[in-house]
Amino acid sequence: MNYHSPVLLKESVDALDIKEDGVYVDVTFGGGGHSREILSRLGEDGRLFAFDQDPDAHANKIEDDRFVLIGENFRFISRFLRFYGVKKVDGVLADLGVSSHQFDAAERGFSTRFDADLDMRMDQKSKLSARKIINTYGEQELSDVLFLYGELRNAKVLAKTIVEAREVEEVKTSFQLKEVLQRFLPKAKEHKILAQIFQAIRIEVNQELEVLKEFLQQMPQLLNEEGRLSVIAYHSLEDRLVKRFIRTGLFSGEPEKDFFGNISVPLKKVGKLIVPTREEIKENNRARSAKLRIATLK
Template sequence: MNYHNPVLLQESVDALAIKEDGVYVDVTFGGGGHSKEILKRLGEQGRLFGFDQDSDALENVIDDARFTLIPENFRYISRFLRFHRVRKVDGVLADLGVSSHQFNEAERGFSTRFNGDLDMRMNQKSKVSAQEIINTYSEEKLANILFMYGELRNSRNLAKTIVEEREKEKIETSFQLKQILKRYLPNAKEHKILAQIFQAIRIEVNEELDVLKEFLEQIPNLLKEDGRLSVISYHSLEDRLVKRFIRTGMFSGELEKDVFGNTSEPLQKVGKLIVPTSQEIKTNNRARSAKLRIATLRVEK
């Protein structure tokens, strides 16, 4: 099955500082690109677990005794690792967002380029699809999603138009939605605005930001003392959460200080933010907005 070239492949796997006998987790298995690179660097005693809730990813399972694919959402990382008798790991890699494979399958409804059913579920078994959100959410709820997750200033107008049009007929396909919102899509910015609209709906369908938060909150208890977290994100909403959690261990609010003025954030960043080279962006368009952040457990001095 045709999956994308992994973005920041060497950099994100280098970030894990792999030990030959270590235990690692690739929480966004997809086409298996990052996993194969991790396995190359592991010795015979090493172990790698992959997570992917998309049934298409099951077709890419790597035939290697050191590898186990867990067909679940990575928000349940600790629970399913415990099932495999693993409580602590040496490193966790996450390549967030939608794979090129998902974008390229017209019937999955992720892409603005193809006409397909408004689906957008990463897990085909989940109950709520994009169609349900577009056709049943209240105008206010739609406006909030488009504003928060799509960062669209005219979210109220977009939501109002969707609600008016769905009363005439059910909105079922991506091109139907595009047609309905045509007046808000000036030629020069059509692609950008549509991408923001689709992003907002997709995040809501898959609860992407909630999943990311739940995942990050488990990392401090999951990593061994010198374990590493390596996260690639593709849009500012995700990156902001990752950056803030690495810096403070929280997603909002201020760090509390003890009586001596010390804080106790669980992680510390490793190195600087890494972005793809212009060469990688040239050969892999998907890399253009990627950001890699690396962290390890904070060691009390």
């Protein structure tokens, strides 16, 4: 399987401050790069659980008695760890977004480079696909998805164009969608705009922001005292949620202050924001937008 080298590998695993006998979770297993690095730092009594709902990732399973791979969405992290008798962990690592393998597997429909079925499901059992969204969502619903998740200013006119086109013929493939929207794709910006459109649809298909929120809300109860959270985000929508939750424990609004003007926030940030070096970006283009944030239980 073609899984590229993990982004910010050393930095994100260093962030966990690994104890040899600790219990850790890699919620985005993918090619297993982060998991292998964590295992290399654990002693015989350490344990690592990993999550990945994509069956392709299970071809990379690591044969190690200290390791368990769970084929589920990481929004259910606490529930599935309890199944293994684990209520608290020493660290959780999340490398958000789509793996290089998913982008490179043409038939999955994640990439703008290939003509493929509009799929984009990370969980192949899910009923909601990109094709369903493009062909059944109402104009307003479609416009909201493109505006909120793709940050596209002309979301309304894009949605209207899609709705008009599908009345003539169902839009089934990525190139068909590209053709429908061709007049909004000026040569110089075609790739950027298409990437935003595909990102918006992909986030909706996989409920990525809802999943991230549910996951973050479980961290204060799941982490041991001094437990660490290490999160790599690739676009501003995810990064904003992570930053906000670490700072306030909320996703909107401000936390309430007590009589003395103090706020009670469950997590505390550790160090500064970490971004990849120029060398890493040169070696792995996917790293260019990565941002690593670290937090610990207060």
